[in-house]
């Protein structure tokens with residue numbers, strides 16, 4: 280199915296954004312993450328992180344690249360702020376690099392690291408853009424990783440200390456906070472499958488990392504509040520899980536996957552308990568931590584990209600993750616989703632699953648569900664500049680329009696969604712696949728670091744403007 284068939288096609292006309300049903304005051308933003316954009320890996324006292332070590336290991340990153348320079352946001356942030364001002368976004372979601380602020384993950388803070396974020400935060404405020412930082416987007420300080428990283432319970436305490444340091448420094452100016460990005464991906468791909476840093480292949484032995492990330496989240500919420508921070512959430516990835524068929528083996532495998540990929544990471548926060556089937560895999564004494572994990576948050580962040588189709592385990596090769604096959608001893612297998620458009624990363628484009636996911640959240644959590652922000656959504660579309668220098672990424676426009684309309688449908692069904700952060704402002708270092716996949720509204724020439732706003736950039740600006748004047 281071609282992108283043009285995404286419903287309805289008149290969405291390319293930004294003035295039609297009013298028809299999507301997004302509520303008044305809906306917040307528009309863009310997202311990035313430190314290791315993916317900053318570069319300056321060895322400058323101004325920054326310590327190494329798990330991602331520096333991993334990306335420098337031979338064979339780990341598809342194109343042999345790393346984040347040493349990335350998009351040089353560390354030096355070019357004034358230009359990037361100017362681009363965001365042009366877009367008219369309300370907020371910028373970026374992440375603090377823990378090892379820039381606390382080079383070894385505990386102990387002394389690095390004044391030069393805080394200075395960089397002072398310049399960034401102050402520049403954003405001057406441009407009328409609300410800084411909306413994530414404390415941790417996967418880049419664990421290397422000395423902590425070497426002590427077991429998130430498999431080690433102590434990392435949750437180190438993280439809470441770091442959260443306190445950052446909040447003491449920034450709570451006067453930062454009015455929206457995100458603790459952790461996608462603990463599910465770090466657990467499953469980082470500690471379980473070895474596709475991302477730290478590259479361990481523990482399979483179900485990765486569960487302690489999930490628990491300690493959630494504990495770190497809860498402790499960070501408490502530390503942030505103690506230092507005067509308000510308006511705190513988490514950014515959790517959610518992949519609606521479709522069983523491959525109605526046969527009992529597929530249904531069972533899909534049920535397990537759904538608990539593992541989705542509810543394992545939201546139930547403890549929103550309900551104060553784990554899905555029962557997950558309990559045997561958790562570290563001893565986990566129940567004693569649930570009160571800390573479920574400390575109330577002000578809003579819940581959903582990152583959505585695509586649904587996943589799951590079948591009973593199979594010897595046959597199924598869907599790949601970042602070009603890697605999953606371990607065939609797992610109690611499920613992933614199956615390609617057919618009949619939908621695909622991004623250049625080969626991810627299926629299914630906006631209606633986004634609506635269904637948000638409605639599921641309302642049904643599952645009811646009164647316990649705080650307002651939702653979409654903290655990430657976007658697509659890899661690798662179009663580059665044509666002879667005239669224009670980047671005509673029409674498929675990104677179609678993707679984004681269809682997903683914003685899908686959010687509008689969820690709002691119409693009674694889900695309280697307050698805002699949307701597009702992933703990403705810039706093309707950047709896409710983890711295990713390096714610079715091969717481009718998610719930006721702005722094209723980056725990695726040789727010259729030139730930024731070229733794509734057609735989707737101009738379209739997003741027009742959408743925001745149309746809704747402001749509606």
Ligand code: FCB
Pocket residue numbers: 312315460461464516582655702709710718
């Ligand atoms: C999410 C990550 C983000 C980016 C997008 C494409 O899982 O949080 O950093 O890589 O995927």
